[in-house]
Amino acid sequence: MxxxxxxxxxxxxxxxxxxxxxxxxxxxxxxxxxxxxxxxxxxxxxxxxxxxxxxxxxxxxxxxxxxxxxxxxxxxxxxxxxxxxxxxAVTALADLARAVVADVRERGDLRIVGITGSNGKTTTKNLLARILEGEGETVSPRASFNNEVGAPLTMLRVGADTRYLVSEFGASAPGEIARLAGLVHPDVGIVLMVGMAHAGGFGGIEATFHAKSELVRAVRAGGLAVLNADDARVAAMAPIAAEGEVNVRWFGRGADADVRAEAVEVTASGTHCTVVADGVSAPLHLRVLGEHHVMNALAAIAAATALGVSLTDAVARVETLELAERWRMQPLGSERVRIINDAYNASPDSMAAALRTLAQITRPGERTVAVLGAMSELGEYAEDEHDRIGLLAVRLGIQRIVIVGPEARRMYLEAIAQGSWDGEAVFFATADEAYDYLLGELRDGDRVLVKSSNSVGLRFLGDRLGESFS
Missing domain, CATH: 3.40.1390.10 (MurE/MurF, N-terminal domain)
Structure with missing residues (x-):
């Protein structure tokens, strides 16, 4: 402070x-x-x-x-x-953060970027921080410090020489992002996507849209909203930006995006593509696993180049990041049995993206194994969304579907209903039971995804498997 x-x-x-x-x-x-x-x-x-x-x-x-x-x-x-x-105490913490940031901003050259979205906030935060650190002193959240306590604690780390503050704004109910972003009124606000994460708390997808749009409303007049052109709900925030005299910069896979990715190729070592920003292009090898992280990289690059970083520098710094965060698409194990531990958080969107990544990076002769737990905070949508993930796992041809925990049983039942009844899908009540099964089941050439919400605790199962097959 x-x-x-x-x-x-x-x-x-x-x-x-x-x-x-x-x-x-x-x-x-x-x-x-x-x-x-x-x-x-x-x-x-x-x-x-x-x-x-x-x-x-x-x-x-x-x-x-x-x-x-x-x-x-x-x-x-x-x-x-x-x-x-x-x-x-929590209100006082926020008030102190507001005062400190205002003081630094008034006396220095502090630029503030806020990030929100149903998925990808922490990865985007880490990518953007890696870019901006090459330009000057940058403060960004530790882990996922994005709530009513974590966000102000991050803000209070700014000092007189801080040039960039990257804030991550999460929420489980309407109004939370407005309160947090309203402490600092960012110069740049990034909205990644509007999905089903926390839909139970928000009261549905439309309520989630309104909650995420609170960041756009909080951006200071004359600032910039970096919006996902490929997400119709995020794109619908452009009029909100215009009302607040906030400019819009688009990122996405389509030709009309200001910052876009072309020729995307997914491999087990990362994703290759060409990034085009305002007509200038550069090749990118994103080492963070998963095609879905290309969008996070585009968002970070879009914000950074708007802040004056060259595309060449932005891409080069993104390429140095090997892991978004512990327990997020984290490679463990060995070439013999590769474990991908992605069990820090799970929503229908991130679960689907992780399963698609597993299918994409597995080569002929290798076997796909998905170890899946429940997705939390879905409320009335929980049963349908778990059914959809079970269906998707079968349609992607995942060869072993291991469901863990009673809250996730719907995924197992759906996989069985779709034809995975001859040992392809199995269910275990506890992580210990699943671990014992996997020790005997996994074999050379297996590629194993471990995915669940944080509250389920499968990240620790992923760690155990990584150690056992290292």
């Missing part, structure tokens, strides 16, 4: 300072802000956030022992450090 006095922090958070030791209202604090007491270092700021399973106030003393300079609390705690008592 930029240096601020205790008085300035109190004003930004509408809090009441309770001084400790030699501190005064003019004492300057400049450490990292965090809600996890285990990560606190000397000089840091601890935010005592109440949680579903525990309460951050229990760890204020722990933060003090670690050397915290200050704590944001909702009630005073008996601990030897200065505290600022606020009405709501």
């Amino acid at each position: 930029i240096p601020l006095t205790i008085a300035q922090i109190a004003r930004a958070t509408a809090g009441d300072p309770l001084l400790s030791g030699d501190d005064t209202l003019d004492t300057v604090v400049s450490g990292t802000v965090d809600t996890d007491s285990r990560l606190i270092r000397p000089g840091d700021v601890f935010v005592a956030k109440p949680g579903e399973t525990t309460d951050g106030h229990r760890f204020v003393a722990t933060a003090a022992e670690a050397g915290a300079a200050l704590a944001l609390v909702e009630r005073p705690v008996d601990a030897p450090l200065t505290q600022i008592v606020v009405a709501d």
Whole structure:
């Protein structure tokens, strides 16, 4: 965090300072802000956030022992450090982030990019950050820090010399993106796609459209919306951009996109294509597995070139990224048995894309194996969407379909109904049972996809398989 006095922090958070030791209202604090007491270092700021399973106030003393300079609390705690008592810790965190970013923006040359979409946010964030890091100091989220806590924590990492802030905005209900993006009003807003992820929480696909369009509405006047020309719902956000005096830059596979991909070829080592941006072309070897990640790369390149990065530099930096993030199309195992661990998140769109990738990268003589768990947060759409994935797995010719967990059983039943009843499709109630089966079933030449929502935990099954066949 930029240096601020205790008085300035109190004003930004509408809090009441309770001084400790030699501190005064003019004492300057400049450490990292965090809600996890285990990560606190000397000089840091601890935010005592109440949680579903525990309460951050229990760890204020722990933060003090670690050397915290200050704590944001909702009630005073008996601990030897200065505290600022606020009405709501999460709201105070957001207010502090808003104030810090505004201060840096006013005094420097900070450019802010916001990213949202039903799928691909984290991959696009990492690709864009890799590009922009070559231009100047860049702050981007760790992992998927994209919610009401993670996004402000990322914003608070900006400093006087930060040139780019890349923010990822996720949401599970309407209004969340508006609140987060409204803290900073990005110069550039990227909308990747509108799909079924979190459809249960939003109340359907149209409600998801309105939620994702909140980012376009939050872009500052004169800024830029980078929109997916191949997604009809994203394309329908162009009038919203026009209403806010925001320009539009299109990315996609079609000829009319400002930034597009041609001659796409998917291999086990990545995807090859030619990127065309504003009439200039460059070959790209995207090492992140999956044809669907070409769109994420195009979005990142579209934003970066709009910010003044040359296409040549943008493509060269994208090519250096081998892995989007742990548990996202992560290659494990060995050439003998290759494991693709993509079980950090799953929606109908990302599940379908991962299955298609598995089919595309498997060569003659190799066998496709899909280990699939439930897709969460689909609400009333869950049964139909799980049925569709079971159907797709059969139609793609996946040779072994391993379904794990009772919430995913519909995929197994659909695969059986479509003809995979002679051992091609199997069901296991637990990951341990599936692991035991796979240890005996997998053989040389197998290409194995492990895919589920984060809550199911199949990412750990993927790790175990990767270790066993390394």
